[in-house]
Amino acid sequence: MKEDFLHYIWKFQNFNTVELVGTKGEQITVKSIGVHNQDAGPDFLNARLVIDDRDWAGNVEVHINSSDWYAHKHDLDKDYESVILHVVYKYDKPVFLRDGSEIPVLELKSLIPEVVVSNYDRLMLETDWLSCRNSLSNIDSFTLKNWLDRLLIERLEAKVSPINQTLSQLNGDWESVFYIWLAKYFGFKVNSEPFYQLAINVPFQLYSKYEQQFQIEALLFGQAGLLNKNFVDEYPNRLKTEYNFLKSKHRLFELNGSSWKFLRLRPANFPTIRLSQFASLVFRHKKMFALILKTSTINEMIELFDTRANEYWENHFLFDKPSKQNKYTNLGISGKRILIINAVVPVMFAYGKKIGDDQIIERAVRFLEELRSEDNTIISHFKSFGIDSKNAFTSQSLIQLSVAYCKNKNCLNCAIGNKIIRS
16 A cells, blocks of 8 residues: 555545544544645645544644654654644554644544455556556546546646747747747657757758758758768759758758667658658748648648658658659658647647637647547557547547556546546
């Protein structure tokens, strides 16, 4: 048993609260459990109790054993002098404040229903990351829907802080913020970090100086560190010549080309193809975030991401290495969905929050409802136990559930876990 479980029990008063009696025979009535404290100090602040017909206001400390008071050295800490009740699972030792007065103790061992402890232990002992997998089918649709709705907002809220941090660093330039976030996810999972670093290394404002897509391609390939060798083909040689001029003109410093990953990738996902597609997109939409804010339908949004790699890549995946015809020079629908889910929607949501526009927030969420679900191991795992994801709204919620709750066994703070424990 962990203290978190007892915090949960006290917070939701999930025990027999009729005629509570302390270990010394005190009559205890709980008027207010207090505020759960996630920082240093007593576990619940500003509780209100009646002990033997006397009103008390102060803090509540929770432990497995009453002797933990001394094990945690609370007897030496002045912050604990305001504790008015010690809530424990097992009473094994009286507890005293620094002034010598004994703290009333409430032992929960005989008050918590055995089934609640059993349900909790079953979740904690489950070896699969989805601890509740055998109980999911018993969760009512109302509980599940409400929880998934909350998880989606929780996931988007978690992305607001880093977006706002980037916004602050860029002096409030939303176009630059979106450009960086778009680049991060244009690398998809494997090349997300080098794409992100590339966007940081090539300021968005630099693109406005050039009216030819080739110049932007040279800028990106060069800054990516992929032009630092001798080539045979005309196309990479032209890129290199152009980049050397731009590098000198703008005093640029390229990334280390070794940071890009090619292994275990389908050739269509090689960073060379993605960089060329990204160059085309940046060239076509110099003010893309402004266009996104004007877009009202998901089909229009998908069309915004129509982009095609340079014709050189129709029969190449790497420089100087001819290959069979490449059918994937266009950014596919699955790639567009990934960008909308991970770049467009979070930045729209953060923007709507920043300026206080609920319509933008609602439109961002609606885009997720209208997009097809993501397909990955997390979604497949939930599906095998009865939770099917029909759109990106649900798949994003399930990913948040997995990452923030299931894989950390954070069942006590999960609506599904709560339902199972108390059932």
